[in-house]
Amino acid sequence: MxxxxxxxxxxxxxxxxxxxxxxxxxxxxxxxxxxxxxxxxxxxxxxxxxxxxxxxxxxxxxAPAKREERKGPRVDAPQKAIEGFLRSTGLTREDLQVRDEKKGQVYVAVIETPGRxxxxxxxxxxxxxxxxxxxxxxxxxxxxxxxxxxxxxxxxxxxxxxxxxxxxxxxxxxxxxxxxxxxxxxxxxxxxxxxxxxxxxxxxxxAKVMLSAQDRADHIWADATTAAFAQGLEVVEDAALLSEVAGLVEWPVVLMGRIGEDFLHLPPEVLQTSMREHQKFFSVRDPKSGQIVRFVTVANRTTADDGATILSGNQKVLSARLSDARFFWDNDLRVAKSDLGAWAKALENVTFHNKLGTLADRVARVQALSREIAPVVGADPEQAALAAGLAKADLTSEMVYEFPELQGLMGRYYIAAAGHPEEVAAVAQDHYSPLGPSDDVPTAPLSVVVALADKLDVLAGFWSIDEKPTGSKDPFALRRAALGVIRLLLTSGLRMQLTTVLGALPEDKAADLVAFIHDRLKVYLRDQGIRHDVIDACLAMPGSDDFTLLVNRANALADFLKTDDGENLLQGFKRANNILAQAEAKDGVEYSYGADVKYAETDEEKALFAALDTADAQIAPAMQAEDFAAAMSAMAALRAPIDGFFEAVQVNAESQVIRRNRLNLLSRIRTICLGVADLTRIEG
The missing domain is CATH 3.30.70 (Alpha-Beta Plaits)
Known part of the structure; x- marks a missing residue:
C-alpha cells in the first residue's frame, strides 16, 4: 500500500x-x-x-491486469450491429472470437487490460x-x-x-x-x-502555515472571544465572515482595535455591516448597551511590534469608511425628520417590473390590500395603510443605496425618527419576513397585515401577467412568497379565504394561484409530518382556501388515522364505498337516500341505523363549529357497528327491497364520513 x-x-x-x-x-x-x-x-x-x-x-x-469477456451480436447479425459492437470494444473483427450457442454462433470480445x-x-x-x-x-x-x-x-x-x-x-x-x-x-x-x-x-x-481551514477558524474565534472577554465585551457571531477570513490567512493573528468616539452613535447594524463588507472585521459588542464599541481584525503574520502598525493602519481605513456611513446616516436622518414622504414619492422613478409598473404603484396596491386585510387581523385599516405606504421608503435612502442588505432595518430607524409609532416603524423591517423556512414570522398585527399584503401582491401581480415559476426556475422568488403567506396565516391562526382576497384576479387565475400555494402547503405540511394523502383528503373539502381551517382539519384527521378506531373505520368506509360504487355502476342509479329502519332484519343492521343517527347528530354541529376533533371522535364510534354489520349482514340480499335499503344504508356511511374528509383519497 x-x-x-x-x-x-x-x-x-x-x-x-x-x-x-x-x-x-x-x-x-x-x-x-x-x-x-x-x-x-x-x-x-x-x-x-x-x-x-x-x-x-x-x-x-x-492496478491489476484485467480480462473481460463481452458477448456480442450473432455472426449473421446486420453489419451495423456488428460495427457498433466493435466500436464499443475498440477491437477489429479479426480480434473477435466466434462461439456456438443454442441459437447459433455469436461474436465474443475478449478485452485484456495489462496491469499498471x-x-x-x-x-x-x-x-x-x-x-x-x-x-x-x-x-x-x-x-x-x-x-x-x-x-x-x-x-x-x-x-x-x-x-x-x-x-x-x-x-x-x-x-x-x-x-x-x-x-x-x-x-x-x-x-x-x-x-x-x-x-x-x-x-x-x-513554516507558519495552518493547513486545516477549520483549525484556522477555531483559532481565530478562540483568540477573538478571549480578547473581548478580557474587556467585558463579546464578539458578534458571524459564521460566514469567520469562514471567509479563515480563507484569507495562512497564519492568523487576531488583533482588537477601537472604534472612534465619533462613530459610536451609529446604529450597531450599520457599524457591523460596514466593517464586515468593507474591511472583513468582526464586531465587538458591549453586552450592557448592545452598542458596537470595538472591532477584531485578523492579520496574516506576526510583527515585531505585536501588530501595532497593522492595527493603526486598519483603524485609519476604518475611520474613513465609517465617515461615509456617518454621512449617510446624518443626511438620511435629516430627510426622515423633515420630509419622509419625499422618499416614498421617489419610488415613482424606480421600476418594479415593466408590466407591473413602478415601486410606487406596487406600494399603492399593498396599501389597498392592507386596508382590506387589516380587520381580519384585528388591526386598524388606516394605520395599516400608513405603515404599508412607508415600509419601502428607505429603498431610496443613501444608507440603503450603499448597503442594500439594510433595507427595512434602516426604514425602522427612519420612520421612528420621523415621529411615527414604534408599531408602524417595525413594519418596515418585519414586512419582508419570513424570508425562508427557518426565518422568524412577525406576530405584531400591523406587521402581519403588511407582510401578507406584500407577498399576496407580488404573487397576484406575476400571476396576472403569466410569469409563473417553471421547473427549478423562480426568478421572482414566488415559491418563497407563497411559503411566507402560509407561515404568516398559520402562525397567526388567521381565518381568511384567499380566493376572496385575490378577487381582483380573473377567477381562473385566482384558482390557479391558490392551487400553487396549495402545492407549497403540501411540502410544508409533509415537513411537519402529515402524510400527503391526508393533505389531499382535506384539500378536496370545501373551504380549502382557508388555510387555517384546512390545517386544523388535516391535523385532526392525521391524529384520528393513527388510532386503531381510525384505521379500522377507514377500512369499513372503503368496504362500504366499494360495494356501493359497484352496485351503482351495475344498476345505473345512485343510492343516496331512502334507507328505512323498518326494513332492517338483523340486530346488527338496526344497531348501525341507530349509530348513524347518533353520529349524524353529533358530527353536524361539530363540523358547523369546526371542532374537527369532536367530529372525528363521533365518527370513530361508528367503527364497531360498521364491523358488526359487515360480519352479520349480506348486502346483496335476494329481496330487491332489502338490497336497496342496505345499499342506501351504506350511502349514509359514505355521506357522513365524506362530510368530515374525503376518505377516498386515503391510501391503504
Missing part, C-alpha cells in the same frame, strides 16, 4: 472558492483513481489561500484533473495554455511507503512535479522537501 500526497501551490485563491475547490480535487482525483483500478482506504482534502492539498491513504501500488503501476495512473489522472478543473473563473498567464484560478507555481506529488517516498513523474505546462513546497509568504518563504503527509503537515506548521 502507498500513500499519495498532492499539493497545487499558486497565488492567492479567492476565499469563497477554496472549500469547493478542495472537494473538487478530492472527488475528481479519487474517482479517476478508482476508475483506473486503484482503490484506497481514505482521503482528505485541505486548502489555504495559496494551496490545495490532497492526502490519499492506503492506495494500491498498482500507481505512478503512471496518478500522473495521468492528476494531469486530467488539473487541465479540466472546474474553477468558476480561471486565467492564463505567461506563454502556456494551462488555465488556473491564479498562476500555478508548483506541483507536489509523491507516493510514500515504509521504504521511502518517490516523486511521481509528471509535467504540466512546463511545471514539473516534485517533493518541495513553501511555507508562509513572509514568515517562512524558503522551499523545503517533504516525505509524506505527516511530514508535510508538521513542516508547514513550523
Amino acid at each position: 502507498a500513500h499519495l500526497l498532492i499539493e497545487l501551490f499558486s497565488e492567492e485563491i479567492p476565499a469563497r472558492m477554496q472549500a469547493r475547490a478542495a472537494e473538487d480535487l478530492k472527488k475528481r482525483m479519487t474517482d479517476g483513481l478508482v476508475e483506473a483500478g486503484l482503490t484506497y482506504a481514505s482521503a482528505g482534502a485541505f486548502h489555504t489561500p495559496r494551496r490545495l492539498a490532497l492526502s490519499v491513504e492506503g492506495l494500491l501500488d498498482g 503501476p500507481a505512478d503512471a495512473i496518478v500522473a495521468e489522472v492528476l494531469e486530467q484533473v488539473v487541465r479540466n478543473f472546474p474553477w468558476p473563473k480561471s486565467m492564463r498567464w505567461g506563454a502556456g495554455d494551462l488555465r488556473w484560478v491564479r498562476p500555478l507555481h508548483s506541483i507536489l506529488c509523491i507516493l510514500s511507503a515504509e521504504d521511502g517516498h518517490r516523486v511521481v513523474d509528471l509535467e504540466i505546462d512546463g511545471i514539473r512535479a516534485g517533493d518541495t513546497t513553501r511555507g508562509h509568504r513572509f514568515l517562512a518563504p524558503d522551499a523545503f522537501s517533504v516525505t509524506g503527509f505527516d511530514d508535510y503537515a508538521a513542516k508547514l506548521a513550523r
